[in-house]
Amino acid sequence: MRTTQIRLAARPEGEPEDGCFETVQVELPDLRDGEVLLRVVYLSLDPYVRGRMSSARSYAAPMELGDVVVGGTVCQVVASRAPEVPEGAFVLSYSGWQTHAVAPARAVRRLDPAAAPVSTALGVLGMPGFTAYAGLLEIGRPQPGETVVVAAATGPVGSAVGQIARLKGARAVGIAGGPVKCRALLDEFGFDAALDHRSPRFVADLKAAVPNGIDVYFENVGGPVLSAVVPRLNTYARVPVCGLIAQYNGTAPVPTSDRLAWFLSQVLTRSLTVRGFIQDEFTRSHGRDFVRDMTGWVRDGSVRYREDVVQGLERAPEAFRGLLRGANFGKLLVQVGEDPTR
Template structure:
C-alpha cells in the first residue's frame, strides 16, 4: 500500500521535500468497515492550508500523517451491510492506494449516472462551493454582471456557467490566453480577461462596462484588488479562496489600505462574506438536483486535468498552486 505523507511543514511554496512516499501493508477492515482501493484522488487548494499548523477552520495534517483528500474508491472487501466488492464510493481516504473506512465515512455512487470522477469536481465539493457561493451569498439577479477569478478552474468554471443560466453577464479572470479562450469559447462566458497581461486593469474595465455586481473571489491578491475598484453600489463579494496568498510568509509591503477598503465597503454598501463549503452540506440535495439537470442538458460543461499515478501527486499539487492545472485536477491512482 503506497501512501504519501507530510514530511515537513512548507515555508512558502511546498517543494518535493514537503512530501514522502511510503509503503506499508494493506489494512484489514474491522466490523462495519470496508476496505477501499483508491481510483481517483482529488487535489484541491485547501490542502495547502492543512499543511500549516496555523489556526484555521480545520485541523492540520500532522507530520508523518497521510495527506488528506477526497477520493473515489472501489470497495475491495466489505464487512458493512449494503456494500459489496466492486461498489464505487465517495470517501475521504487521502493520498494512498488502500484504506479502511466506516459506513458513515463513505457514500455510494451510482456508476451509471455520471462519470464517477465528477463526484470530486462539478458534482462534488467544488461544484457545491460554486453553487452556494454564487446563489446564496452572491444573489445574482437577471442582467447583472458577475465576475469570477480562477475562472478556468474547478470552482470558477461552474460559477460563471451558473451565472449565465441565471441571466447574468459572466466575466472570467484567468491566467493566459489558452485558459481565457476556453472560458469564453467552451464554457460560454461573455468575456474573460488574462490577469497576467500588462493591460489587465484596462481590459477588465472594458469587459465590465456597467461595473461589477458580484465578484466571486477565488484568488485574493492583486486580482481581487482590481475587482474591488469596479464594484457597484450594493455589490456582493462571496469570498471563497485566497490562492494568491496561500504561500505568503509575510504581509506585503506598502501603506495600510484597510481604511480605504473598509471605506469602500461602507460608501458602496458592499456585502463581503466569506464562506466554507463544509458549513453548507445541507444544500447538497438542491445542488445535486439542479446540477444533475444542467449536466444532462449540456448547460454545464467541465474539464478534468488528469495526472496518472499516486507518485505524481506532489508535483501536480505544487503545479496547482502555480496555475499549471487546466481544469479540475485529479490523480488516477488505480484503474477504474
C-alpha cells in the same frame, strides 16, 4: 494488504518542496464488522490542502507531521464487511494520498457509474461544484441583467460559477491566466467575456469589459486581481470569498495597514457585502437542491466541465505545486488506479 502512502514530512515554507513529503508502504489492518477495504481510483488535489499543511490557525485543524496528506477520493470496494456497501461498488471517501485504505462503511457514499462518470464526484458534482453553487446563489444572489465576475475562472469552482450565473440571467466575466484559458472561457464554458490577468492591459481590459460595473465578484484569488476589481464594484455589490490562492505560498505576513483601510473604505462607501464561507456550512440548506440542479444541468449540457488528470500517485506532489501556480486546466485529479468504468 499493503498501501503506499504520501505523508507530510515537514511543514512548507513557501511552495511545498519534495522534502515536505515522504512516501512509505504500510500494512493495513484486518477488516472489522462495518468496514470496507478501498482501492483508490481518483485523488482530488485542492488548494485548501496547502492551508492544512501549515500550523497556522484556520477553519480546519492542521495535519500533523507523519499524517497521510488529506484529500477526497473516488474508490472501488475491494472487500467489505458491511452489506450496504458490497464488494465492487464505487464510493466517495476521504482516504487522502494513498493507494488503499480501510474505512467505516458509514463514512463513504456510494456512487452510480451509470448516472455520471465517477470522477465527477470530486469535481462538478462534488465539493467544487457545490462550492460554486452555494456560494454564488446564497451570498452572490445574481439577478437577471447583473454582471458577475469570477477569478480563476477555468478552475472547477470558477467555471461552474460563471455558467450558473448565466443560467440565472446574469452576464458572466471570467478572469484566467493566459490566452488559451481565456479562449476556453468563451468557446467552451460560454462566458460573455474573458480577461487575462497576466496581460499588461488587464486593469484597462477589466474596465472595458464591465461598463456597468460589477454586481457580484466571486473571489478565488486575492492579490492584484482583487485590487483591480474593487474599484469596479457597484453599490450593494456582493463578494463571496471562497479562496485566496495567490497568498497560499506566502512566507511573509501580508501588509495590511494601508490596503486594509482602503478596502474597508470601499466596503463602507459602496455598501458592499463581503462574506467568507466554507462550503459545508450550506450542506443542509442547499445540498439536495444542488444534486438535483447540477445533475440536470450537466446531463443536458447547460453546465460543462473539464478535468485535468495526471497518472500515478507519485506525481501528486508535483501536480499539487502546479495547482498552486495555476498550471492546471480544469479539475485536477490524480488517477491512482485503474478505472474500469471507462
